[in-house]
Amino acid sequence: MPSPLLSLVTAELSAPADPRAAAMARALAAKYPQAARAVLFYGSCLRERNLDGLMLDFYLIVSDYGAAYGKGWLARANRLIPPNVFPFEHDGLIAKYAVLSEADFARLCGPQADNVSVWARFAQPSRLLWTSDEQARAGVIAAVALAAPTLLSLARPMAKGEDVLALWRAGFTLTYNAELRAERKGRSLSIVDADPERYRGFGEAAVAQGLPPSPLDPLRHWRRLQRRGKWLSIVRLAKASFTYAGGIDYLAWKINRHAGTAIEIRPWQRRWPLLGALTLLPRLFLRGSIR
Structure with a gap:
């Protein structure tokens, strides 16, 4: 029997999405026929009814970078500073997509990640719009199920109170400070306030199954994540100037x-x-x- 949290993650990832986004995900996977394993749709566009004029966000999960790019600097760049980010257009819609290998996606969703960028995003709602086979689907679901426990375990020592929504709010506030962000102040709190029932349900299921151990020195750990996150944001921006027209x-x-x-x-x-x-x-x- 899957855990309650895994069941919640599976149901959310499998929920319907805009048919145009689903078609875009299939077209994106078709660009990488030798490597594509899964395509995830995430971000603010997930809540929008009209996608025209918006920039959609996808993660393309590949078997490995060599299969995705062949030999060359793109594979090395994706391996050294994941992910690579590219633009994409399909049927009148525009998007950007990030590329991660299955191994990197699982690692970066979990507590061993050295930056917040992946688990902070996939602790939030997303949709799994395409997979190459059932094994790929199960692997992505298992990886996404690591994201919420990772955020909550790192937030717990820093939160004011033990209420699960307080953990979420503390976690998103800390992660927003660990990347270069253009959103207005308070955006991190509005994530939880927009759907408190979802976050309470996911949070209680994560706590019930047992969170990963929190860092022994949480303040030092978050300072390290924030320093590395800002640095990585600048490095990724520089890299995108070569990969992103x-x-x-x-x-x-x-x-x-x-x-x-x-x-x-x-x-x-x-x-x-x-x-x-x-x-x-x-x-x-x-x-x-x-x-």
Whole structure:
């Protein structure tokens, strides 16, 4: 018998999604016929009824990076600094997708991860829109089921009170401080407030099955995660300037959408996107547009 948490994760991942997103996931998998194992749909677009004009978010899970890219720098970059991120268009919709191997996805959903980026996202709702076979499906479900216990175990020593919603709120606040974020202050709390029944149910099931051990020095552990998270955000941004056509325009769009700014990208920043992005960051920090 699966655990209550695994049953909740399975049901949520299997819930219906927008048919256009599902078609996009199938088309994305078809780009990697030798490597694609699963496609997950996540993020704010999951709650939207009209996807036109929005940037959808997917994770493509592959068997390994060599099978996905062949020999070359993309495989090495994905292995050294996962994930690689690329743009994608299908049937009038636009998206970005991150690529992770099955092994990296499972590792980065669990407490052994050295950064928050994967488990913080998959502790939230997502949909499993395509898998290559039943083994791939079971592996992704098992990995996603690690995400909520990881967040809650790391948040528990830092939370005010033992109520499970307090653990979630503390966890998301801490994870938002461990990445470069364009969202307004309070966004981390609104995640839980938008669907408290979901988070209470998942949280109680995770606590009942037993959370992973919390760090012996939680404050030091979170400081390490936050330092590494900020550094990784900048490194991934630099890497995306080579893998993501129009990446600097996407960066501006996302910051404008979430932070209410009006950033305009200049022609020279498009010609040299890495330099443009790096010169943009200090101004955004000073304005408080990103944290």
